[in-house]
Amino acid sequence: MANFFDEMMSGDAGTVREHYREFDNWLKRQSPERIARKRAEADLAFRRVGITFAVYGDDAGTERLIPFDTIPRIIPAHEWGALEAGLVQRVKALNMFVHDIYHDQNIIKAGIIPAEQIYKNAQYRPEMQGINVASDIYAHIAGVDIVRAGAGEFYVLEDNLRVPSGVSYMLEDRKMMMRLFPELFAKHRVAPVEHYPDMLLENLRSVAPTGVNDPTVVVMTPGMYNSAYFEHAFLAQQMGVELVEGKDLFVSQNHVYMRTIRGPQRIDVIYRRIDDDFLDPLAFRSDSSLGVPGLLSVYRAGRVTLANAIGTGVADDKSIYPFVPDMIRFYLSEQPLLNNVPTWQCRKPEDLAYTLAHLSELVVKEVHGAGGYGMLIGPASSKQQIEDFRQRLIARPDGYIAQPTLALSACPTYVENGIAPRHIDLRPFVLSGKTISLVPGGLTRVALQEGSLVVNSSQGGGTKDTWILEE
Amino acid sequence: MLSRTADHLYWMARYTERAENTARMLDVAVQTSMLPQSPADAESGWRAMLSISELEEAFEAKYDVLDARNVLEFMISDPGNSSSIVSCIRGARENARAVRGVLTTEVWETNNATWLEMQRRVDKVALDGDPSEFFEWVKYRSHLSRGVTVGTMLTDEAMYFLRLGTFLERADNTARILDIKYHEAEQAAAGEVLNQRDFYYWAALLRSVSGFEIYRKVYRDAITPARVAELLMLRADMPRSLLACMEQVVANLKSVRNDVSVDTERMAGKIHAQLQFARIDDILEAGLDDTLSAFLENIYELGNRISRDFLVPLAA
Numbered sequence: 001m002a003n004f005f006d007e008m009m010s011g012d013a014g015t016v017r018e019h020y021r022e023f024d025n026w027l028k029r030q031s032p033e034r035i036a037r038k039r040a041e042a043d044l045a046f047r048r049v050g051i052t053f054a055v056y057g058d059d060a061g062t063e064r065l066i067p068f069d070t071i072p073r074i075i076p077a078h079e080w081g082a083l084e085a086g087l088v089q090r091v092k093a094l095n096m097f098v099h100d101i102y103h104d105q106n107i108i109k110a111g112i113i114p115a116e117q118i119y120k121n122a123q124y125r126p127e128m129q130g131i132n133v134a135s136d137i138y139a140h141i142a143g144v145d146i147v148r149a150g151a152g153e154f155y156v157l158e159d160n161l162r163v164p165s166g167v168s169y170m171l172e173d174r175k176m177m178m179r180l181f182p183e184l185f186a187k188h189r190v191a192p193v194e195h196y197p198d199m200l201l202e203n204l205r206s207v208a209p210t211g212v213n214d215p216t217v218v219v220m221t222p223g224m225y226n227s228a229y230f231e232h233a234f235l236a237q238q239m240g241v242e243l244v245e246g247k248d249l250f251v252s253q254n255h256v257y258m259r260t261i262r263g264p265q266r267i268d269v270i271y272r273r274i275d276d277d278f279l280d281p282l283a284f285r286s287d288s289s290l291g292v293p294g295l296l297s298v299y300r301a302g303r304v305t306l307a308n309a310i311g312t313g314v315a316d317d318k319s320i321y322p323f324v325p326d327m328i329r330f331y332l333s334e335q336p337l338l339n340n341v342p343t344w345q346c347r348k349p350e351d352l353a354y355t356l357a358h359l360s361e362l363v364v365k366e367v368h369g370a371g372g373y374g375m376l377i378g379p380a381s382s383k384q385q386i387e388d389f390r391q392r393l394i395a396r397p398d399g400y401i402a403q404p405t406l407a408l409s410a411c412p413t414y415v416e417n418g419i420a421p422r423h424i425d426l427r428p429f430v431l432s433g434k435t436i437s438l439v440p441g442g443l444t445r446v447a448l449q450e451g452s453l454v455v456n457s458s459q460g461g462g463t464k465d466t467w468i469l470e471e
Numbered sequence: 472m473l474s475r476t477a478d479h480l481y482w483m484a485r486y487t488e489r490a491e492n493t494a495r496m497l498d499v500a501v502q503t504s505m506l507p508q509s510p511a512d513a514e515s516g517w518r519a520m521l522s523i524s525e526l527e528e529a530f531e532a533k534y535d536v537l538d539a540r541n542v543l544e545f546m547i548s549d550p551g552n553s554s555s556i557v558s559c560i561r562g563a564r565e566n567a568r569a570v571r572g573v574l575t576t577e578v579w580e581t582n583n584a585t586w587l588e589m590q591r592r593v594d595k596v597a598l599d600g601d602p603s604e605f606f607e608w609v610k611y612r613s614h615l616s617r618g619v620t621v622g623t624m625l626t627d628e629a630m631y632f633l634r635l636g637t638f639l640e641r642a643d644n645t646a647r648i649l650d651i652k653y654h655e656a657e658q659a660a661a662g663e664v665l666n667q668r669d670f671y672y673w674a675a676l677l678r679s680v681s682g683f684e685i686y687r688k689v690y691r692d693a694i695t696p697a698r699v700a701e702l703l704m705l706r707a708d709m710p711r712s713l714l715a716c717m718e719q720v721v722a723n724l725k726s727v728r729n730d731v732s733v734d735t736e737r738m739a740g741k742i743h744a745q746l747q748f749a750r751i752d753d754i755l756e757a758g759l760d761d762t763l764s765a766f767l768e769n770i771y772e773l774g775n776r777i778s779r780d781f782l783v784p785l786a787a
Binding site: 259 | 472473474475477565568569570571572573576579580584587628632727729730781782784
């Protein structure tokens with residue numbers, strides 16, 4: 001694990017990398033008192049603004065701050081350019097894949113993906129079969145998790161195509177850095193990200209049902225006790241649209257309406273931050289009080305757009321992940337620009353055998369897991385933990401995949417005793433509508449525990465501002 | 472605007488106003504409890520404090536002894552009492568949080584900061600045993616919340632529903648304050664100049680609605696219960712009077728008028744007109760108590776109608 005890539009320092013005897021040089025000069029001139037004061041100021045501001053997230057399992061309504069680190073993660077323009085091209089390519093292929101799965105299924109017919117991988121997948125929605133969605137776009141908002149390994153090469157770790165969150169932290173972290181250290185932005189040409197809500201709104205409007213000229217867009221939230229409620233409210237406010245809950249909506253005459261103080265108002269595009277299962281109690285989970293009865297039938301009739309579409313989970317599942325490079329070749333006839341992490345699919349006997357023999361070196365993940373729960377990090381686990389996991393793996397091999405333990409890159413971060421490298425990842429947000437676009441940057445998450453590779457905020461991760469330096 | 476959004480705004484304002492008025496009432500109770508009085512009088516003073524908010528039963532279910540300490544605890548910090556100051560501030564903040572996207576950043580941050588600061592303040596009250604500073608703080612936070620609302624928010628529907636909540640709640644609270652004090656001092660004939668003890672009662676009441684200086688300015692005369700009642704009910708220029716509150720309720724209702732709200736507007740207009748053209752002598756003759764009770768019932772009904780017309784409409 002010692003051989004990780006340091007984002008700031010190059011391996012040979014502590015030379016500062018070119019794109020961090022200016023920042024390093026500045027940092028050396030700052031007194032520890034000023035930095036401490038600024039960090040306290042940031043903490044106070046985040047709390048007062050209420051940029052918090054709810055932690056499940058604690059007392060209802062408990063709110064925590066996501067720790068914010070004031071050392072930015074800096075990416076030079078040429079590296080970002082390569083990433084951006086790869087992301088656009090990847091998300092384009094993923095959208096084509098979902099469309100194909102719910103229509104002709106050419107990729108199955110071509111023998112590239114086994115049919116049972118689709119039909120046995122809990123995220124596959126037969127209700128979507130043969131349904132046309134606006135512009136054939138399914139994953140309007142994708143949050144693709146990217147890590148950087150030992151030699152500095154990028155890998156895609158996960159494609160989040162359902163309801164990826166975190167973009168509000170990307171925006172708030174930038175606002176905070178500009179407030180705390182305006183002088184840094186005079187010294188660096190940091191590409192702006194503040195236009196994200198405008199891009200998002202434009203993107204959502206562009207996928208309105210056909211024939212709707214001035215669409216009404218809303219953000220749909222499960223409610224204020226959801227862990228990402230702050231973000232839902234934030235995005236609705238930034239876009240200037242209503243933030244609705246299921247109980248604010250109803251279906252009538254094959255349209256969706258919201259209850260307003262002036263009576264019902266028709267809505268055309270729903271940016272929903274609520275899982276498929278809870279969208280419509282008549283179609284999916286009947287115990288859901290978060291959804292709108294009858295929504296699916298309106299959706300199937302093409303009278304309302306859901307972003308993201310129903311059934312995108314079939315493409316971001318860990319069991320489908322190994323096939324993404326093949327999708328790119330199949331749909332686009334291009335070579336993938338971004339690497340996939342080598343993956344052993346434990347459903348295959350030979351891959352299972354390899355995994356069982358190398359548990360102490362591998363990361364084993366549940367196929368349908370998310371949020372850093374239910375995984376084994378071999379090198380960081382005790383013998384007993386590994387043996388326990390072995391039994392679960394043998395009992396249900398098709399529920400798991402295994403990957404080599406990547407030495408995630410590290411970025412200098414404030415810790416208890418000064419500054420030390422901590423492992424990070426990156427989640428850029430890719431918007432798909434008439435075109436595919438993204439703001440330069442994304443959310444950098446940092447694992448604050450020494451040696452930890454788990455960056456999820458639910459597991460004690462923090463965030464950093466992410467700078468793409470223009471040349 | 473979503474009905475649910477309007478509902479949250481309306482209740483956010485009501486809770487903020489209720490926290491303030493509860494602090495005002497408790498402050499006055501603490502002040503008057505320092506006057507020389509018999510233990511029985513002291514107890515009846517605290518009992519009045521509870522009955523003003525219709526909380527005697529809830530209190531007795533929880534406490535054996537009716538004294539200052541228990542009443543203050545119940546009304547300041549008891550999370551189980553939905554009318555305690557702590558509950559009101561939490562209610563205001565939770566409603567604000569539900570619609571934070573509709574509020575300006577300043578309005579949200581003001582409410583959130585009040586909530587964050589509240590626990591420390593409440594702990595300090597328990598430590599010092601002196602709630603006066605806390606009451607001042609609650610009042611100022613309420614002033615700040617209202618000021619930042621008027622000072623930063625667009626004058627649109629969001630603002631109208633906030634204002635509706637504020638003035639409906641204030642009308643209710645002022646009527647209750649007046650009602651209870653009238654009971655307490657009923658021995659004193661309404662029109663006569665007060666003896667010393669009664670003077671303190673009425674002076675405290677006036678102070679609780681920031682009306683002491685206003686009274687002096689308006690009447691330039693000795694304090695009589697009749698004039699106090701007139702000031703708090705019928706003076707349009709007294710910002711906490713029933714008439715002033717109803718003027719605002721009528722104006723804001725008009726601004727949010729919809730297809731079904733005509734009867735609600737008519738009702739508000741009638742309540743307003745009754746106050747506008749009333750004479751205090753007639754009210755006293757008919758019985759202040761009955762007038763105030765009828766007013767409170769009307770306000771309650773008006774609140775229900777606003778809910779039905781705008782906030783929680785039946786499925787379309």
